[in-house]
Amino acid sequence: MSTITKKDLIDRISDATQAKRVVVKRIVQQFLDEIVAELEADNRLEFRDFGVFETRTRTARVAQNPKTLERVQVPAKRSVKFKMGRLLKEKLGSTPSVEQPQEV
């Protein structure tokens, strides 16, 4: 298992599409920035085949420190949920009940 960076993909895409590296870099960065901005606005991003990004909000709650009995307000927290799309699911072979169920 290795770690792939944005730079790795920009180099590869530049080679594959013959587009200038600086152009690819700007477009990829803009693409990621747009996703961040939309998630910040609580919008949902749906990329066919690839997947869906959406925000989840955990509501605010009061927590208590069991030792000091001190109560602390924990504010609402947003996080991002990614859900695999059709192509990605297929490639990862994640439909086991269809793919290779076997009686034992």
Place this chain on the structure above:
Amino acid sequence: MSTITKKDLIDRISDATQAKRVVVKRIVQQFLDEIVAELEADNRLEFRDFGVFETRTRTARVAQNPKTLERVQVPAKRSVKFKMGRLLKEKLGSTPSVEQPQEV
């Protein structure tokens, strides 16, 4: 809350960067395809500020139908986990303990 598609972002990026729509489309699609291929190979993708994509594998197990007592082999299943990066976390304000803890 609205849903944003790949086409929406391609149009926007094309407007913002003055790059031809067809070029933006090819680069964005190539970017997503590369991510899929790397996840298929169980590699990890780390995009600074944005976040990390990686695969998780649930190991194969034997399940039993409680009515028929039939045993079925459930194969291993891979899924994709997305972990928010620094910028995305900041934008979503998801560091509550630092941001606005209050005693009640």
